[in-house]
Amino acid sequence: MAYAERRGNLWRARWRGPDGTLESQPGFQTEKAALKYGRDQEAAIRAHRYVDPRGARMALEDWVNAWFPALDLEPSTLDSYRYLFEVFILPKFGDHTLMSLTAENISRWEKGLVTAGYATKTASNARGALSASLADAVPRYIPLNPAAKRKGKGRKGASRVERVEKDAKVWASPLQALLIAERAAVITGMDATFIADITIAYTGCRWSELLALSPELIHADAVDLHWKLYELNGRFYRGRPKDGSMRTVATPPFLNALLQKHVASGVPLNCACAARIHDNDGVPWCTGGSYAFLTRQGSHYRRSNFSERIFRPAADGWYPQRSPNRQRMPVLVDHGHPWPGKPLPPWPPAEAGKEFTAPQGRGRPRVTDGVRLASWLPVLPGLTPHGQRHGYETWLDEDGIPYVAQSQQMGHEVPGMRGIYSHVTERMLSEIREALERRWLASLRARAALSPTSAVPVLNAALMALPGSRPALPARTSAHHHPRRGDPSA
Template sequence: MAWAEKRGNSERPWRVKYMGGKLTRSGFATKQEALDWGRVQEAEARARRWNDPRKGDITVAQWIIEWSQGQDLAETTVQNYTYMIRAFILPHFGDRALSSLDALEIQAWEKGIRARGYAPSVAAKARSVFGTILGDAETAKRLASNPARKRRGRGRQDIHAAEDAEESLWLTEFEVLSAAERASMISGRPDEFVEIVLRAYTGMRGGEIRGLERKYCKLGSIRVECQLREVDGVFIKAPPKHNSRRTIPLPPFLTALMSDHVKRVPRGKCDCHGNDYVFRAQGGPHLGRTNFANRYFRPAVDGLPVPYKDRPRLPLLVNDQGRLVIRRGRVSREWMEDRAVACWRPLVEGATPHDLRHSHKTWMIGDGVPQVAQYERLGHKMAGIDRIYSHVAPEFRQQLLDGMQKRWERSLRARARKGPSSVPVLQALLEPYLGPWELSSQIPPIGGATILTMQTAQAV
């Protein structure tokens, strides 16, 4: 039976003894408040639902150390959790006892992260990680309930609607071809052209592209067996996401393109894994996710270099031979503009390399490919009864390949109408679609001005 006693003259002087006097709790303002609290503890103990409140006296920082020792997570997940804990959770709650946490306080903390200029997805991720940590504290009987748990449907729905709208980017087949051509012009080699086309026409993830070994490139197919995860600048070989090992059939054009690429890339094993990878960085074995996007893909689709400190984002310039005018040494913008005749227009501003995977999914839907074949292609698993009763028939795969081949040929015809390419690998592909060339004046001479000439093509 619980009983209370007054100790001292502070604002909260009452202490309760409960569990036969074996346990005590101080800090109550009135005698009745102390008794009520002690009786609730004894009732919970009789119902076998009682959590020893002393276990909740551990601080959040101490519990995270204890909690992390029992986690078995992927390297990228550990990296994400570590960032959220270090940047958001520990600065605000690190020295707080678990038992002192309040749901309204955590809700205000999440709102404060957004108010500091972070994206709503970052704030939601921080709360999700905190909820996972406190959920395990609840399981370990250190908390009676999880104050970071967020009920479904609560919160501002307009924030989530805005996030969904940002995920709708995808590229047409002609935009993919143009982005691949531009990326190759930036890098000065065909590897980036082949990689972007491969991503768009297979739906492979970036880590799967980086981890593609020569031995898994067969004539007419690619075997996805592993991926290279980038964790703090270190590349770790791991199974594909969700263990989605699969064989991806290739349309005829991509079979020839990959065959030429594998022959062109010299054999060689990287020092970190001892494997012969098909796609490598210039001067190094691997190119990171951010480096590929910032150096090649985003400038290609935006027509502008990526933002960097206070550097102005000026359009990328092209000379009269269709080649990119690249700043070499300490040359001025005026020097570059004197040698340029045009600049790149944006293709799909804000697109990322992962949007090529979205594009592939969109293309399959447009070509009427059955859903079960779409899931197999992307390495997803169907849910429910469809997973058991749906199978990929050979004609489904053939329908998919035929659709991809038609899209590729359509993009080449559209590109041929714009003339030849300065990228050798693309120019060889355009040859069957290009007719004779002629020089025609577009501006008549006025007052002794030089006659400007422009090359035009007759596409077939």
């Protein structure tokens, strides 16, 4: 029970903390004021609002060292937190006490990161990590989280701009998804790449869920998205999908046929991952298994490599700038080969007003007279594999699929009472399959109008199977840009 004791000309409040430790707060002018303060602390303990006065004097570094090992998060999230604390947060605030941290200082630090040349998102992520840590210190050690951003503060238009940018997220039409998948398959020389891209587009699966798709999870009219395969520091670990969104996704007949043919085609289905000496670190590393989509060497696709070398060139028509010394370059093809042409080694682009000189020297390819040179036009700049997930839900919206069925396909929870009383029926799933099949056939017909054949065998077979398909004709070039002789990118 709280009490007050005299200390010279002043009074000190005494009370028992949550762990039974006798706590104190000196400096009160009267016994009544000291006793009231002690009783208020006891009331805060009962209401779970108590702030430990000694804990508030703890250094942030000490708090983080106690907080971080107790986290139960994805290994990739933990790795991201570790980087943000070690590089940005602790060098600045590590020796500050929890009670000394203020919203003003933290805001100035965040702005300073941007001024120093870091991306706005990096600065925001660093503040978010600090906020997550301090949130768990409330209310035991500090009464409020100084790193939390208050709503309605900051630039008035920032939230509106963020909302508009989110609404403008790039997504693909069925024809655009097909054209990008075709180009990606031409770049890799593998039917599997085409089927993988189309699978993302027509199931709405996440990238990590595609990587974790195993042959036994592919059924006659559906696929089970029960696992994810995340990349961390060049290795992969297996876990359940984001937010536990395990689901069975209805698939259209054409995709069922593509997947079954792919699994039976003899491509590598067993990954080359192997156990390592230090695999007892608690991370569920992949140590070998059966997966539907692997590289030609039997390894898992790395997100960055797939994006820079395959997906970005296919969608943008340009190879992205990979370093300050390697500029952005157009995708060049020999369109004397079947559509969309045979990719050639990249060359730097021509510059307006300057005479183009082809790169010379050892290892540089030469364009012979037999090469019909062209460069790919963009299909949908800025599209990402995750952007295809946005397109998938948009297709379902346009086709009038009930919201509860869309949410089940996407792995989203339906909020409120609607989520409790609404159920997905077989009729809804049949409507999804039929709507997606119609979209595929329409995209095939639109693709056939560009060229009746394809350099990708699995797509070429689909084009030949279209009703009324014509015999193979010379490849048309309406989707190419034809450079002048000696100017591969003008």
